Amino acid sequence: MSLPTFLTISGSLRAGSFNTAILEHFAQFANGQANVAHSHYLGQLPLYNQDLDTDTPPAVVAAARAEIAASDFVVVATPEYNYGIPGPVKNWFDWMSRPYGAHVFLGKKVFIIGSAPSPRGGKNAVEYLRLGFTAIQAVVVGDEVLLPNIHETLNAAKSGDDATLTSVYTHILQSCQ
Numbered sequence: 001m002s003l004p005t006f007l008t009i010s011g012s013l014r015a016g017s018f019n020t021a022i023l024e025h026f027a028q029f030a031n032g033q034a035n036v037a038h039s040h041y042l043g044q045l046p047l048y049n050q051d052l053d054t055d056t057p058p059a060v061v062a063a064a065r066a067e068i069a070a071s072d073f074v075v076v077a078t079p080e081y082n083y084g085i086p087g088p089v090k091n092w093f094d095w096m097s098r099p100y101g102a103h104v105f106l107g108k109k110v111f112i113i114g115s116a117p118s119p120r121g122g123k124n125a126v127e128y129l130r131l132g133f134t135a136i137q138a139v140v141v142g143d144e145v146l147l148p149n150i151h152e153t154l155n156a157a158k159s160g161d162d163a164t165l166t167s168v169y170t171h172i173l174q175s176c177q
């Protein structure tokens, strides 16, 4: 039996991103249960311009859409910036939400995580994405997952206490079936 395929997308372009670290950790956790690939297109997309969003969009846009279409599930982990969704994530979301009514997220199961070193855990970005994905008729699965104080959680995981993260990863795998 073939394993389900997951595409992970980090809402942060920062090399030392906590959100990217969570997704890398998830890929290790899911090894043997799922095939997990990480998307690198978020920072490569041009700024959304409807004039460019034709039947032949920029190649990088087509490639970013194609890897979503080819995946069974998408997992997004993101911080919030200034109580909102980070600009690169909104840009990516707008590109991926088109063509209207025929985009790659129609019916796609999406799991959303927010994390931040602050006590907020990316709350507003997660709330926005849960609403936005539902509005474009993706299927948001699982509970709202916020990981506040994520630097402490990741440090604890490095020291062997990964109960918080493994419960999230288990919830992802159980929700994505």
Ligand SMILES: Cc1cc2nc3c(=O)[nH]c(=O)nc-3n(C[C@H](O)[C@H](O)[C@H](O)COP(=O)(O)O)c2cc1C
Binding pocket: 011, 012, 013, 014, 016, 017, 018, 019, 020, 078, 079, 080, 081, 082, 083, 084, 115, 116, 117, 118, 119, 120, 121, 122
């Ligand atoms: C422009 C900017 C705005 C930020 N705004 C918020 C915010 O509204 N709420 C919050 O919890 N953290 C905020 N932060 C802190 C981020 O949560 C923190 O930098 C986090 O580590 C970013 O995620 P990453 O580790 O995946 O890059 C902000 C950071 C930046 C650079």
